[in-house]
Amino acid sequence: MYLGFFTEDAYDRLLDAVEENKDKYLEPDNWVSTYFAKGVEWCGISSQEVNKFDPWLSGSKDKSEDDCINAIRLHEAFKITPLQATNKYMWAYMCHIDDDCRKYMRYRWSDSKPEQRYFVPGEGMGLYYFNGLSRLWWWAHLTYDPDSKDHYTLTRILFENQMLGKDILDTLNRTNFKRMKGILLAIQEFKGMVGPNEGITDYFRECKKELNHYAAISIFDYLDFEDIKKITLETLIKVRDQAKKE
Amino acid sequence: MSLNIDYPNPVLSIDGDDYNEDCTFDVSFKEEEIVVDEDNIIIPAVCDLQCNGLSDLIKQGKAVIVVLISSSASFYRRAFEFDSAELTKEIKVPKFDVRKNIDFCGYILAKEDMKSFRCDGDFNDLYFKNMSFPVRKADVLAQGQLRTIPIDDSELEKPISSIFSIQRNTHSDAEIESNFDVDEKIVVYLSERLNQLYYDIKDFNNGALHRYLNGIIAYPVLIEGIAKMCDHYRNGSEYSEKRWFKTIDHKLKALGVNLEEEHENHSYTELADKLLGGIAYDGLLSVKNTIDEETNGGEYINTGGVD
Numbered sequence: 001m002y003l004g005f006f007t008e009d010a011y012d013r014l015l016d017a018v019e020e021n022k023d024k025y026l027e028p029d030n031w032v033s034t035y036f037a038k039g040v041e042w043c044g045i046s047s048q049e050v051n052k053f054d055p056w057l058s059g060s061k062d063k064s065e066d067d068c069i070n071a072i073r074l075h076e077a078f079k080i081t082p083l084q085a086t087n088k089y090m091w092a093y094m095c096h097i098d099d100d101c102r103k104y105m106r107y108r109w110s111d112s113k114p115e116q117r118y119f120v121p122g123e124g125m126g127l128y129y130f131n132g133l134s135r136l137w138w139w140a141h142l143t144y145d146p147d148s149k150d151h152y153t154l155t156r157i158l159f160e161n162q163m164l165g166k167d168i169l170d171t172l173n174r175t176n177f178k179r180m181k182g183i184l185l186a187i188q189e190f191k192g193m194v195g196p197n198e199g200i201t202d203y204f205r206e207c208k209k210e211l212n213h214y215a216a217i218s219i220f221d222y223l224d225f226e227d228i229k230k231i232t233l234e235t236l237i238k239v240r241d242q243a244k245k246e
Numbered sequence: 247m248s249l250n251i252d253y254p255n256p257v258l259s260i261d262g263d264d265y266n267e268d269c270t271f272d273v274s275f276k277e278e279e280i281v282v283d284e285d286n287i288i289i290p291a292v293c294d295l296q297c298n299g300l301s302d303l304i305k306q307g308k309a310v311i312v313v314l315i316s317s318s319a320s321f322y323r324r325a326f327e328f329d330s331a332e333l334t335k336e337i338k339v340p341k342f343d344v345r346k347n348i349d350f351c352g353y354i355l356a357k358e359d360m361k362s363f364r365c366d367g368d369f370n371d372l373y374f375k376n377m378s379f380p381v382r383k384a385d386v387l388a389q390g391q392l393r394t395i396p397i398d399d400s401e402l403e404k405p406i407s408s409i410f411s412i413q414r415n416t417h418s419d420a421e422i423e424s425n426f427d428v429d430e431k432i433v434v435y436l437s438e439r440l441n442q443l444y445y446d447i448k449d450f451n452n453g454a455l456h457r458y459l460n461g462i463i464a465y466p467v468l469i470e471g472i473a474k475m476c477d478h479y480r481n482g483s484e485y486s487e488k489r490w491f492k493t494i495d496h497k498l499k500a501l502g503v504n505l506e507e508e509h510e511n512h513s514y515t516e517l518a519d520k521l522l523g524g525i526a527y528d529g530l531l532s533v534k535n536t537i538d539e540e541t542n543g544g545e546y547i548n549t550g551g552v553d
């Protein structure tokens with residue numbers, strides 16, 4: 001299939017009318033295709049061909065459990081460039097119009113505000129955190145390791161704890177794969193050291209502050225992922241040791 | 247890439263005085279030499295370093311020249327390393343990995359941990375006489391000027407109407423108000439009733455009154471926008487990076503008006519009318535045509551009076 005996109009005007013109009021349309025987001029019908037008056041140009045179809053997204057809907061009470069599988073499925077289906085993946089009109093269109101994407105959106109985000117999940121609020125965070133589809137794609141893309149046998153090993157680590165995952169992505173680490181790889185491998189090793197019963201989110205938040213200080217006077221992007229892993233792991237251990245003493 | 251950082255060791259930079267006056271460092275490029283091929287944006291970078299101490303460290307393999315390229319809109323950030331013997335480098339940035347702008351900044355970094363970093367004769371003796379500093383791998387030893395390369399001007403070619411975003415006003419009682427700060431576009435807030443009316447008229451008869459609508463809504467806001475641009479060129483502002491600013495500027499240049507140099511010479515109303523393709527005339531004409539059609543259809547009833 002070919003990726004479609006809303007016109008800028010159609011996007012603005014749908015966003016503006018989200019309150020009056022909020023019940024329609026729960027319906028299976030493709031209501032948007034008849035929303036605009038005849039003769040109004042509201043969408044376009046690009047020349048970018050992608051495979052259909054086949055979402056995994058396990059029915060689990062904790063719907064975030066399916067996010068990792070769906071991130072990988074979407075990333076594998078939508079072989080697009082980062083430039084294309086920053087297009088909010090495309091993501092909003094797919095959320096609203098494509099049957100499989102709409103089914104996924106209703107399943108995953110029926111209790112969230114449509115303006116946050118079906119659209120892309122703001123740059124940056126709107127893409128990697130809010131929009132229901134683009135967040136999956138970007139989490140998979142930023143952790144995709146072409147050199148690893150399983151290209152999504154790092155993706156699985158990121159999704160293990162989504163609060164921690166957001167903490168990692170809320171920094172400049174999201175912009176450089178070596179940094180992501182180093183930090184995620186350090187977290188994996190640290191979890192192995194402390195065991196499954198001890199939470200590490202608070203340790204990472206303190207660790208993040210120290211890494212930020214370090215990165216302020218260095219160019220972290222110059223380091224190899226092994227350097228970053230070593231720095232991160234040493235900092236996590238230090239933070240934990242300090243916390244245990246208090 | 248913040249330039250106002252207190253480093254724990256001396257850093258050679260344009261604005262700093264950690265080094266003697268005759269020491270300088272920068273990595274630059276000529277915009278006209280940037281080439282875009284099928285896959286990459288190729289930037290020919292040139293390093294200018296006048297500092298014996300740092301030059302020696304580079305030759306010894308203990309320091310390295312690096313250019314940091316970032317494009318925050320697409321989450322891209324990479325460090326490109328110069329060969330130790332070279333002062334020029336072709337930086338190839340994958341063009342489908344970046345969006346809007348590329349930030350370009352040169353650095354000299356420590357290539358390894360050093361216990362006693364010192365540049366004899368180059369450090370400013372007022373601050374650092376006889377002092378040496380421990381530095382870690384990747385620590386900044388010199389920083390060049392930050393430059394921004396705009397890379398996507400396709401948005402500037404869209405119709406002028408694309409810089410407006412019409413939204414329902416949910417935060418005040420104003421019938422119509424504009425906001426130039428909140429987004430890349432100029433946001434025009436319409437009251438509930440005006441918003442409904444706007445879209446009813448917009449969709450009427452396959453957009454027959456579209457030009458009239460632009461005359462009512464976009465025209466006055468565009469005049470205000472041009473006024474803000476002229477004020478920017480007089481006094482400075484944060485607006486110049488906004489898409490609406492760049493688009494208006496770009497389109498005025500295409501009409502032969504360089505607002506940066508001529509902001510005192512033009513009527514804002516006239517410029518806005520030109521940008522909207524003669525909206526004053528077209529807007530009224532579209533209404534007249536619609537009235538004529540209604541009249542010819544025998545449906546027109548004369549109910550108007552003088553104000």
